[in-house]
Amino acid sequence: xxxxxxITVLDLTQHIAGPYATKLMADFGADVIKVERPGGDVTRxxxxxxxxxAHPEKSGTFFFLNTNKxxxxxxxxxxxxxxxxxxxxxxxxxxxxxFRPGTLDRLGLGWDHIRAAKPGISLVSISNFGQxxxxxxxxxxxxxxxxxxxxxxSMGMTDREPTKMGGTAALFESGAAVAPALLATVxxxxxxxxxxxxxxxxxxxxxxxxxxxxxxAIAFQFSGRRTLRVAGAAGGMPQGIYPCADGWVDFTNAxxxxxRVDDMLGHPEWNQDPIFVKARTRGALPNAEVIEAxxxxxxxxxxxxxKREVWAEARRAKVMCGPLFTTxxxxxDEHFRGRGFWHEVTHPVIGTFEMPGRPFIxxxxxxxxxxxxxxxxxxxxxVLREAGVPATTVATILAQGGAx
Amino acid sequence: MSQKKPLEGIRILDLTVVWAGPxxxxxxxxxxxxxxxxxxxxxxxxxxxxxxxxxxAALLKVSAAWAGGTPGNEPGARPWNYNPTFVSLYRNKxxxxxxxxxxxxxxxxxxxxxxxxxxxxxxxxxxxxxxxITYDWLRxxxxxxxxxxxxxxxxxxxxxxxxxxxxxxxxxxxxxxxKGYDDADPSHGTAIFSGDYMAGAQGAFAxxxxxxxxxxxxxGQLVEIGxxxxxxxxxxxxxVDYSLNRRVQTTIGNRDINGRAPCGVYPAKSPGTxxxxxxxxxxIHIEDDAGWGALREVMGDPAWAQDARFDTNDGRxxxxxxxxxxxxxxxxxxxxxxxxxxxxxxxxxxxxxLEASRTFDDPHLRDRGFFRKQRLENGEVYEFVGPLYSMxxxxxxxxxxxxxxxxxxxxxxxxxxxYSDAEYDALLANGEIGMDYxxxxx
Numbered sequence: 001x002x003x004x005x006x007i008t009v010l011d012l013t014q015h016i017a018g019p020y021a022t023k024l025m026a027d028f029g030a031d032v033i034k035v036e037r038p039g040g041d042v043t044r045x046x047x048x049x050x051x052x053x054a055h056p057e058k059s060g061t062f063f064f065l066n067t068n069k070x071x072x073x074x075x076x077x078x079x080x081x082x083x084x085x086x087x088x089x090x091x092x093x094x095x096x097x098x099f100r101p102g103t104l105d106r107l108g109l110g111w112d113h114i115r116a117a118k119p120g121i122s123l124v125s126i127s128n129f130g131q132x133x134x135x136x137x138x139x140x141x142x143x144x145x146x147x148x149x150x151x152x153x154s155m156g157m158t159d160r161e162p163t164k165m166g167g168t169a170a171l172f173e174s175g176a177a178v179a180p181a182l183l184a185t186v187x188x189x190x191x192x193x194x195x196x197x198x199x200x201x202x203x204x205x206x207x208x209x210x211x212x213x214x215x216x217a218i219a220f221q222f223s224g225r226r227t228l229r230v231a232g233a234a235g236g237m238p239q240g241i242y243p244c245a246d247g248w249v250d251f252t253n254a255x256x257x258x259x260r261v262d263d264m265l266g267h268p269e270w271n272q273d274p275i276f277v278k279a280r281t282r283g284a285l286p287n288a289e290v291i292e293a294x295x296x297x298x299x300x301x302x303x304x305x306x307k308r309e310v311w312a313e314a315r316r317a318k319v320m321c322g323p324l325f326t327t328x329x330x331x332x333d334e335h336f337r338g339r340g341f342w343h344e345v346t347h348p349v350i351g352t353f354e355m356p357g358r359p360f361i362x363x364x365x366x367x368x369x370x371x372x373x374x375x376x377x378x379x380x381x382x383v384l385r386e387a388g389v390p391a392t393t394v395a396t397i398l399a400q401g402g403a404x
Numbered sequence: 405m406s407q408k409k410p411l412e413g414i415r416i417l418d419l420t421v422v423w424a425g426p427x428x429x430x431x432x433x434x435x436x437x438x439x440x441x442x443x444x445x446x447x448x449x450x451x452x453x454x455x456x457x458x459x460x461a462a463l464l465k466v467s468a469a470w471a472g473g474t475p476g477n478e479p480g481a482r483p484w485n486y487n488p489t490f491v492s493l494y495r496n497k498x499x500x501x502x503x504x505x506x507x508x509x510x511x512x513x514x515x516x517x518x519x520x521x522x523x524x525x526x527x528x529x530x531x532x533x534x535x536x537i538t539y540d541w542l543r544x545x546x547x548x549x550x551x552x553x554x555x556x557x558x559x560x561x562x563x564x565x566x567x568x569x570x571x572x573x574x575x576x577x578x579x580x581x582x583k584g585y586d587d588a589d590p591s592h593g594t595a596i597f598s599g600d601y602m603a604g605a606q607g608a609f610a611x612x613x614x615x616x617x618x619x620x621x622x623x624g625q626l627v628e629i630g631x632x633x634x635x636x637x638x639x640x641x642x643x644v645d646y647s648l649n650r651r652v653q654t655t656i657g658n659r660d661i662n663g664r665a666p667c668g669v670y671p672a673k674s675p676g677t678x679x680x681x682x683x684x685x686x687x688i689h690i691e692d693d694a695g696w697g698a699l700r701e702v703m704g705d706p707a708w709a710q711d712a713r714f715d716t717n718d719g720r721x722x723x724x725x726x727x728x729x730x731x732x733x734x735x736x737x738x739x740x741x742x743x744x745x746x747x748x749x750x751x752x753x754x755x756x757x758l759e760a761s762r763t764f765d766d767p768h769l770r771d772r773g774f775f776r777k778q779r780l781e782n783g784e785v786y787e788f789v790g791p792l793y794s795m796x797x798x799x800x801x802x803x804x805x806x807x808x809x810x811x812x813x814x815x816x817x818x819x820x821x822x823y824s825d826a827e828y829d830a831l832l833a834n835g836e837i838g839m840d841y842x843x844x845x846x
Binding site for chain 2 (some may be wrong): 001016024061137140141145146147151152159168169173184188194199200208209211220240282320325326350359362363364
């Protein structure tokens, strides 16, 4: 038994944010019916691909984002496609979509249709800026989302352009934020016996989410202060990013516990210099000369050690530190391997590869991979038959391309 | 008739610190759970209600705005109620104080556990155990309790007790080497704490999953979020590229991970300098040839853009730096918002890169009614960024301002736990509970 195995999700989302949210639902047990347009989810066209072969069944990003889902290809512009949609709707507990606002209405499948066809069900609409307002039609990608609604402005060097996060991290954050809303919407429907049309704007999941931005906004109201963009180079005792023998290590606020720093370094005498003692007194302000003097010993200590060696000493002494891992370092790391984080999945086209496993560990009812990401339209016939769609309609849909 | 909130009737004891835990309980509070933050007037939790309980004004002034930007840039009375990071995460929650290091305080916590559904904590590994708060102890108080824990690297394995903040998780997940300038080393980047966002959002999801499971089985459980594991899917593309192709990705700066060009952050007409925090920038992402054609038209099709090398995406990607120079020279003279509207009218994903204070001037967010006013203990009303979702039948209301330390002592001790007026007054008089940190706490 899985925690969400009594929920059926009719999933009309594509790309990253919606599919990451419905992946969480699916991986914890929900039956997620992924309705793809003929040609499929756009993520099927986005890499990285196995062997760099841009084939719609070889996208590693799709492979990760769509585990445990069943794929049904429907052309919602056709009568047969809409009939099939209604049949799927009748068996669903929640509908989630990420079309441009107004699209479902134009197809005759909007909220008015859904609530009339299945009283009590809810619709969650995910869009860039929400279903209302002057930007409702505006387009966003990861970089413009993060620039407008995230903390990009303060990221980077003062005299250079702001920089984004790695990959499409902002879109994954939005997906993580959508997931609790999906579950809450289901729970509200169960509690009240009534549905609702939930409006989630990706921009608002960032503006309202935890990120320095949310605090900087209120700080401006409190104090009139704005954000300075400033890089995090070494600037404490220790604090910031330092080079080491094979890369970089990051320390934070270590001066709060000089005893631990002494233990880590094995040179308690270094910290005893009166200028360092004075710099550590309560309320003392940062001083570049002191930092430079302190670094004279510390940089040598770092550069004589690998990032793993530095981190091992820091862990032993309970100093807050992290090595700058590459993805390979992370992938090969024995800690995460030993905990069983990486999960091997066998896909009929891609083959057997590892992907990130459980996002959290439930003692019972938790995460499981029951099936790999679906081939395009792999489950069209199966799901439509389950939903009681007449064989002739199924045949029409398959002829229209519903098998692929 | 108004509908019940999705989590109405669920009570959560909040033992969380810093960001990852408080973000989860904020989402849960917004969705209708009663979240009670258990605090201690005799113990300062760094980086939750601020860096220090009583920070010197001079230190606040040299701190970043998000850490030091208190009302009027002064510590004021009870500075712990005004730390910007804190107030942005503590709406809709309640606060009670108890010294859980002492048996009497721990007994208060035990009584609260007995009438709660969830205990949520994300302290440094070992902190709860030192206080005697284990899953077994909680289960003895309440057999159906759901216990949420968020150790940085999980409770097992060689790193189980590594001290970490969000920034260190970013490092270990590989984020630090996947972000920042592609022509400068990682010390030229700025820390970000995206893992806290992921753990908070997915932690809220985990609580609801565990509640549903309990409704079906009658059993509570222990749920563990290993924070680095939880957040690493943010870098799915880099991870699957290594898994499938054994390729190690490195930072690509502001480029598109899928190679669509141009994609970047360009200067816009600015009223001041970066040092004054008055520089302006616009993010522009061209996704296909049609988008490039539209950009050329908006620019008035200058001669440089007519270069045949730029007609295809491959050509634009190969000459990205050259395009950036030309494009930046043009955008530098443009108003960021006017250019955004002109480009969006042609379907181009362009948005101004907003410094936080400008958020409040955005016409779309105003039209959406996104901001919410809240009154703080000092009597002043401030505008806050709004909720993550619009749920029309179960609306997210900001019914409780960022909670003051001990604001709900009377409610919790008297209404929930049944203490008499005399018992409550005795606790107050002894300094066991209160709304101020003990005088010795700095």
